[in-house]
Amino acid sequence: MQRLTLPPLxxxxxxxxxxxxxSFKLAAEELCVTQAAVSKQIQALEDYYNLKLFxxxxxxxxxxxxxxxxxxxxSSALRQISDTSQSLLAKQSSDHLSLYTTTSxxxxxxxxxxKAFGQSFPDIQLHLISGDESPNCAExxxxxxxxxxQDHPDYIAVPLFSEEIFPVCTPEFFAQHPEIRCxxxxxxxxLLNLSASYWKARLWTPMDWDAWFLLQGIERSESRSDLQFSQFSxxxxAVHQGLGVGLGWQHLVQNSLDSGRLVKLFPDSYLADDRVHYFVYHRSKAQSHKVKNLRDWLLQQVALSGGSTS
Structure with missing residues (x-):
């Protein structure tokens, strides 16, 4: 079967x-994003087709x-997917609990x-469902x-941690470049960089090398050749293979730092207090002991890993 040719989903x-x-405004409210984010997604689709859609x-x-x-x-395709999805969900046992996250x-x-979660809560059959986009309430x-x-009447959001970002590389790469001091x-x-296509799907402004250097008071020249990647994983x-230096998000690279596979180049980090990750659950599940256990476990794990809640 030939691979399907699809636009950005x-x-x-x-x-x-x-x-x-x-209305872009009403779409933003329904999807729990900003109107600017809706405009950006529509523009991306129009650029993909090289056509005006609105x-x-x-x-x-x-x-x-x-x-x-x-x-x-x-509309026809999404309706069919929705109908099938509802049918499949209806067959699930009430013992299951679904958690949506990004793939990274x-x-x-x-x-x-x-494994540790399963050992702590053997009664919870957790379905971990991941995708390229951050989940939103329309799903x-x-x-x-x-x-x-963004606040929504049907959901409760619990802040977990803010982002902490810093350059990382392998110990071998660091040893080959003893001149790195600042x-x-x-x-x-x-330098290994997340491409613009990654950031189009995010609520926040890009945190790439250009942004990071500006935060350090450094303006890079226009002539540069960063290696670009569409996914953080x-x-x-590529960082693990020693191809260069990448920006690391503390919650995503901590295991590599703890194991010694990667090193943090500088003591200081950029603490992005406004870029908060949340545990979000439907209000209808507010009294579920499974949801409460998952929430408390996540908060405990964040505290153990040194993450900062907001």
Whole structure:
């Protein structure tokens, strides 16, 4: 079977909401994101097709002919997926608890702790469901780890930790570059970067090398050739292979630091207090002992790892 050629799926979901309601503002409220984030997703989809899908009016939007053609296909596909999903969920045992996360968080933070969680709570059959995007309330999840959150009447959000970001590399790479003493010393080294396509799906502004250097008071020249990666797990693999220096998020690289596979280059970190990760759960599950146990366990693990709650 040939691989399907698909546009950005998160942008399609945003497009469907905006098309159905003829409003970027209402789509933002439904998806629990900012209006600017909706506009960004729509622009990404229009860039993908090199077509205008919406006609922008003062307080509303309307579809172009091409936009209406896409709406019919997307609406039909999403409706079929929703119907099938509801049918499958209805067959699940009440013993199961689903936790939605990003793939990076699932692989690098949760999986190393999965066995310990199961030993602590053998009565909870946890379904860990991951994807490239941060979960949002339009997906109707039970519980989730969300990268940023906007209040929604159907959900309760508990802050877990803020991001802590710093450069990392292998001990071997560090030994080969004894000149590294401060941020300026990184300018001539191979730097591994998350590409712009990664940040299009995030609520926050990019935290890439350009942003990090500016926080250090350093403005890089335009002529640079960072290696670009579309996923953090791919970037981390490249760092482990000794290809260069990458920006590490403390909650995602701590296991590699503890094992000695990676080293932190400088004592100081960038503490991004505004970039908060939340444990989010549906209000209908507020009295569930399984949800309470998962919430308390997550908070305990964050405290043990030295994470900072907000």
């Amino acid at each position: 998160n942008a399609l979901r945003t497009f469907e909401s905006a098309a159905r309601q003829s 006609i922008r009016h003062n307080r509303a939007v309307s579809l172009t002919q091409e936009g209406e053609q896409l709406r019919l296909a997307v 968080f699932a692989q690098l933070w949760f999986m190393p702790r999965f 109707g999840f039970e519980t989730a780890i969300a990268l940023g959150w 941020a300026n010393d990184l300018l001539g080294l191979p 791919m970037l981390l693999d």
